[in-house]
Amino acid sequence: MNKQKLSPWLKGVIVSTVLVILPPLIGLVPTVIGMMRAFRAIRAGGGGDATELSQAISVALYSTAVGFLVAFAAAIALVICLVGLVMEQRKRNQAKQE
Numbered sequence: 295m296n297k298q299k300l301s302p303w304l305k306g307v308i309v310s311t312v313l314v315i316l317p318p319l320i321g322l323v324p325t326v327i328g329m330m331r332a333f334r335a336i337r338a339g340g341g342g343d344a345t346e347l348s349q350a351i352s353v354a355l356y357s358t359a360v361g362f363l364v365a366f367a368a369a370i371a372l373v374i375c376l377v378g379l380v381m382e383q384r385k386r387n388q389a390k391q392e
Contacts, residue, residue, distance in 0.1 A: 303382055306375035313368030321361020328354025 332350040 295317050301379065301382055303379035303383070307372060307379060310368045310375055312371035314365050314372055316356070317361040317364040317368070323355040324355045324357040328357075343374070 328350060331378055332354065335350065336347060
């Protein structure tokens with residue numbers, strides 16, 4: 295069995311890709327639950343207090359915002375890793391040609 299070592303850059307690409315995709319999706323779950331609770335409170339209270347509802351919705355959206363911030367940072371890391379991977383491949387190709 296031929297085990298090849300993964301390049302650190304390739305590992306970075308894999309990890310950062312996962313971190314670009316998952317956090318926004320995970321962040322949406324509490325947001326949806328929070329919004330459902332807010333709308334349930336509106337239904338139960340006959341309209342509810344606007345201040346309380348806006349605070350509940352604001353809190354619900356924080357998790358989405360955090361997920362997007364993590365994804366944004368991971369997207370930057372992904373670009374850096376991709377550039378590193380390309381540079382590494384170029385060095386390998388140059389070494390083969392010599």
